[in-house]
Amino acid sequence: MDDAKRAGETFDSIAEHFDRTRNRTWDEVIEFIKAGEGRLLDMGCGNGRHSLAALEYGYDVTGLDASGKLLDICRKKTNSMDWIKGDVKTLPFEKQAFNRVVCIAVIHHLKKNRTDCVKEIRRVLKSDGRALISTWAREQDRWELEEDQRDVMVPWHLEDGTVVQRFYHLYTLEELVEEVKRGELKVIRAYNSGGNNYVECRR
Amino acid sequence: MKRSLMEILRCPKCKGELELNVIQEEDEIEEGTLECGKCDITYPIEEGIPNMIPQR
Numbered sequence: 001m002d003d004a005k006r007a008g009e010t011f012d013s014i015a016e017h018f019d020r021t022r023n024r025t026w027d028e029v030i031e032f033i034k035a036g037e038g039r040l041l042d043m044g045c046g047n048g049r050h051s052l053a054a055l056e057y058g059y060d061v062t063g064l065d066a067s068g069k070l071l072d073i074c075r076k077k078t079n080s081m082d083w084i085k086g087d088v089k090t091l092p093f094e095k096q097a098f099n100r101v102v103c104i105a106v107i108h109h110l111k112k113n114r115t116d117c118v119k120e121i122r123r124v125l126k127s128d129g130r131a132l133i134s135t136w137a138r139e140q141d142r143w144e145l146e147e148d149q150r151d152v153m154v155p156w157h158l159e160d161g162t163v164v165q166r167f168y169h170l171y172t173l174e175e176l177v178e179e180v181k182r183g184e185l186k187v188i189r190a191y192n193s194g195g196n197n198y199v200e201c202r203r
Numbered sequence: 204m205k206r207s208l209m210e211i212l213r214c215p216k217c218k219g220e221l222e223l224n225v226i227q228e229e230d231e232i233e234e235g236t237l238e239c240g241k242c243d244i245t246y247p248i249e250e251g252i253p254n255m256i257p258q259r
Contacts, residue, residue: 005256079251083252084204086215091215094212
């Protein structure tokens with residue numbers, strides 16, 4: 001199945017519970033948002049927590065996600081910005097449309113062609129634009145993986161006892177940096193924080 | 204979606220411009236379609252949210 005359809009359906013099935021339990025914004029993302037202005041794309045916006053933060057900092061914000069149910073939840077929170085159902089690997093935007101792109105905990109859900117996602121970020125960034133890409137860190141102690149294993153299914157437990165499996169490709173920081181470089185973005189800084197790997201980059 | 208989104212919204216496949224057809228509009232466009240003539244694809248706008256994932 002196509003990645004966007006699969007990820008969309010997975011997050012549709014946990015949308016309400018996800019929204020109630022994932023409201024905290026990440027300090028690393030806020031720090032990145034605070035440093036810029038203009039038009040911001042929240043790519044894989046989920047329940048819109050970082051989109052809403054960017055709105056507060058005065059951006060013209062667009063939130064894109066593959067989950068229609070999460071977008072319905074987002075639109076109930078605000079219609080001061082645009083919400084779009086879309087595929088992060090083939091963005092529905094003009095080139096160089098955004099000053100800032102945040103892609104937080106998104107590309108690790110794609111089973112293949114993750115580099116396409118990075119190339120699309122590059123395409124829609126303005127020449128002086130900046131992007132922040134994060135993924136769950138493989139370096140976390142909680143994974144019990146074989147040495148060369150990167151792909152893992154992680155269960156989401158709904159309140160009614162239903163278990164929904166989510167796919168993750170776990171990059172090391174070094175591997176995430178390599179992915180960003182394959183997508184022809186230039187790395188400004190790369191760091192690990194709070195169980196996540198972050199790469200801030202530019203065209 | 205807001206009309207101003209048309210400035211940057213493009214067909215996800217060919218990245219070409221889209222033709223907006225509005226069915227229902229209040230403060231913003233609630234129902235409508237976005238057509239890419241080149242790819243012969245129509246993207247629906249439902250409850251204010253454009254669905255830009257090609258359905259075929």
